[in-house]
Amino acid sequence: MKAADSNVSGAVLDVRNLRAEFRSGLAVTKAVRGVSFAVRRGEKVAIVGESGCGKSTLALAILGLLDPPGRVAGGEVWLNGSDVSRLSDRAWGRVRGDEISLIFQDPMSALDPVKSIGAQITDTIRRHQPGIGRARARRRAVELLTEVEVPAAARRIDDYPHQYSGGMRQRVMIAIALANDPDIVIADEPTTALDVTTQAQVLALLDRLVAERDVAVALITHNLGVVAEFCDRVHVMYAGCFVEQSAVGDVFSHPLHPYTEALLASIPRPDRLVEGRLPSIPGFPPDLARLPPGCSFEPRCPLGYGREVCIEREPRTETVGYGARTGAAACHFVAERST
Amino acid sequence: MFSLVLGRLTASVVALFGASVLAFVVLRVTPGDPARLFLGPFATEETVAELRRKLGLEMPLVEQYVNYIADFLQGDWGFSYTTGETVAVQLARRFPATIELGLYAFILAFVFAVGLALVAAYRRGSPSDGAIRALSFFGLGVPPFWFGLIALVVFFEQFGWLPGPDGRLDLARDPPPDVTGLFTVDALIAGQFATLGDALLHLVLPAITLGLLPFAFLLRLLRANLLDVSREPFITVARSKGMSRWGAFLKHALPNAFLPTLTAAGLLLGQLLAGSVLVEKVFNWPGAGLLVTDGILRQDFSVVQAFILLSAVVYVVANLIVDILTGVIDPRVRQPARLG
Numbered sequence: 226m227k228a229a230d231s232n233v234s235g236a237v238l239d240v241r242n243l244r245a246e247f248r249s250g251l252a253v254t255k256a257v258r259g260v261s262f263a264v265r266r267g268e269k270v271a272i273v274g275e276s277g278c279g280k281s282t283l284a285l286a287i288l289g290l291l292d293p294p295g296r297v298a299g300g301e302v303w304l305n306g307s308d309v310s311r312l313s314d315r316a317w318g319r320v321r322g323d324e325i326s327l328i329f330q331d332p333m334s335a336l337d338p339v340k341s342i343g344a345q346i347t348d349t350i351r352r353h354q355p356g357i358g359r360a361r362a363r364r365r366a367v368e369l370l371t372e373v374e375v376p377a378a379a380r381r382i383d384d385y386p387h388q389y390s391g392g393m394r395q396r397v398m399i400a401i402a403l404a405n406d407p408d409i410v411i412a413d414e415p416t417t418a419l420d421v422t423t424q425a426q427v428l429a430l431l432d433r434l435v436a437e438r439d440v441a442v443a444l445i446t447h448n449l450g451v452v453a454e455f456c457d458r459v460h461v462m463y464a465g466c467f468v469e470q471s472a473v474g475d476v477f478s479h480p481l482h483p484y485t486e487a488l489l490a491s492i493p494r495p496d497r498l499v500e501g502r503l504p505s506i507p508g509f510p511p512d513l514a515r516l517p518p519g520c521s522f523e524p525r526c527p528l529g530y531g532r533e534v535c536i537e538r539e540p541r542t543e544t545v546g547y548g549a550r551t552g553a554a555a556c557h558f559v560a561e562r563s564t
Numbered sequence: 565m566f567s568l569v570l571g572r573l574t575a576s577v578v579a580l581f582g583a584s585v586l587a588f589v590v591l592r593v594t595p596g597d598p599a600r601l602f603l604g605p606f607a608t609e610e611t612v613a614e615l616r617r618k619l620g621l622e623m624p625l626v627e628q629y630v631n632y633i634a635d636f637l638q639g640d641w642g643f644s645y646t647t648g649e650t651v652a653v654q655l656a657r658r659f660p661a662t663i664e665l666g667l668y669a670f671i672l673a674f675v676f677a678v679g680l681a682l683v684a685a686y687r688r689g690s691p692s693d694g695a696i697r698a699l700s701f702f703g704l705g706v707p708p709f710w711f712g713l714i715a716l717v718v719f720f721e722q723f724g725w726l727p728g729p730d731g732r733l734d735l736a737r738d739p740p741p742d743v744t745g746l747f748t749v750d751a752l753i754a755g756q757f758a759t760l761g762d763a764l765l766h767l768v769l770p771a772i773t774l775g776l777l778p779f780a781f782l783l784r785l786l787r788a789n790l791l792d793v794s795r796e797p798f799i800t801v802a803r804s805k806g807m808s809r810w811g812a813f814l815k816h817a818l819p820n821a822f823l824p825t826l827t828a829a830g831l832l833l834g835q836l837l838a839g840s841v842l843v844e845k846v847f848n849w850p851g852a853g854l855l856v857t858d859g860i861l862r863q864d865f866s867v868v869q870a871f872i873l874l875s876a877v878v879y880v881v882a883n884l885i886v887d888i889l890t891g892v893i894d895p896r897v898r899q900p901a902r903l904g
Contacts, residue, residue, distance in 0.1 A: 318807065
């Protein structure tokens with residue numbers, strides 16, 4: 226729990242130029258292509274993008290949970306001042322669930338169906354607090370369940386996942402993730418599988434619990450509404466890269482990257498429906514195994530630049546600032562657009 | 565849990581009723597007259613008709629069935645037409661040998677199937693996975709009696725490492741004092757370790773031969789189930805708590821992958837009983853299977869009939885145990901959902 230030797234001061238998690246890929250035969254799918262970001266203690270950062278942009282692979286790569294044929298192809302992951310990206314499975318075992326934990330997207334399948342709720346909470350407590358003892362771990366699990374607002378926690382701790390509703394299971398997931406007071410939680414689409422009312426409740430609960438504990442959160446989502454409510458900073462991901470990094474307010478008022486703008490425009494709004502069609506970004510994300518040489522968003526770019534530089538050269542991420550607005554975007558014309 | 569057991573028990577009784585009807589009908593539709601068979605070709609028509617009346621073969625079929633079941637439940641399973649002994653006595657003498665062989669075959673099959681399936685699924689796509697899969701294909705494809713003969717030629721005739729087809733013990737050795745009828749257990753109880761070793765050596769080839777098919781089947785099934793389960797999100801979640809990949813495999817993937825395998829294991833017991841008929845013939849193993857092979861050859865049908873019904877009982881009981889075990893492992897079977 227020390228924060229030294231890190232290039233972003235006070236960063237709990239510092240991801241540097243992380244790359245992840247999947248190999249099948251000769252084809253290499255580059256799912257994460259050089260992603261860098263840092264999260265400070267207590268900060269809530271969003272990683273936003275559409276399905277297939279590499280968000281979930283990024284989450285697994287950070288946690289060292291990418292199984293073959295996937296692998297981390299380069300970059301570093303600094304956690305509390307030490308590089309964890311090259312740890313052995315055994316050494317990772319002391320870090321995962323203790324300093325960093327994961328909230329998974331689908332609560333229906335994220336809990337083992339044949340183990341009781343209590344057993345699934347206490348096993349992570351006892352793993353990282355070896356001296357705690359069975360009875361105390363169980364008391365702690367009841368406390369955690371109470372904290373995540375599972376009614377009648379003391380009675381329901383011996384129930385099994387199939388006896389819990391989706392929202393209740395996601396609360397259990399949160400309890401598991403927070404059981405050992407981690408420094409950062411990676412939440413991969415934590416509310417996507419839930420209905421809207423439950424989504425709001427679970428999100429409010431997560432918000433309160435991380436604030437109380439001063440836990441940092443990296444929230445991975447495609448839901449911009451969730452981002453607006455929950456996060457401080459936003460990273461917009463497209464085709465395995467971050468294309469924009471901004472404060473949450475700025476993203477919604479002044480998006481820097483044309484992809485962000487298109488993403489915002491595709492939020493359905495009843496007052497703006499044109500001939501009853503839902504707005505969408507034309508085209509599809511590029512095949513990550515065969516990326517174009519230039520800007521990966523160029524074929525779909527709604528501003529239709531069609532300029533040579535977009536087709537030929539991959540844009541670098543540039544930091545821009547005007548007025549109170551600062552941010553970074555990977556677009557050749559970000560400076561032009563921001564004036 | 566109680567209602568689960570009750571429900572399965574009811575189903576078992578229904579299954580046994582079906583099996584008993586089948587065993588009964590099979591005997592009635594097979595060509596040949598039991599009375600004629602028993603009395604031989606030189607008996608007069610009158611004597612045969614007299615015996616048919618005595619055996620109750622002139623009664624309506626339903627009445628015959630009721631009598632047959634009533635007799636069976638009282639332990640009167642008829643008598644052998646060739647030796648004159650009652651079937652119950654014959655089977656009681658032979659069944660322990662079959663049970664001992666089946667037990668060891670099943671344990672071997674089960675232990676190796678679980679162990680190798682874990683290794684194969686954990687190292688998916690590696691050379692060891694390939695070798696294990698090849699082994700399971702071999703086990704599924706090879707006929708047990710052929711495998712048994714080849715094993716005898718190699719390990720007994722060629723190298724002399726293992727005993728030949730001379731039953732459960734060396735001819736010169738006396739069986740241990742009878743307690744359970746299982747020689748290995750009885751020898752252990754009596755402290756006769758030489759007999760124990762001899763009995764175990766005699767078990768090696770027959771047990772491997774009989775266990776090969778169930779082994780290959782379980783291995784293939786469990787490997788596939790393990791691969792399916794290991795892709796489930798809860799495996800990733802378990803690892804995100806700090807569990808190693810192997811730990812998550814053992815503690816979370818195995819119990820879940822085990823459920824469908826357990827059901828198949830129950831069904832395989834039937835295969836084991838059927839397989840024992842041939843394997844016992846190959847190794848001259850003095851079990852119930854050999855009794856049945858001889859019974860079929862001598863048209864001694866009451867033995868066959870009792871064996872069918874007894875097999876059905878063993879099969880149904882084994883599956884009852886499997887259903888209860890499934891309930892023990894799987895809370896979804898044990899307790900109905902209570903959402904809230």
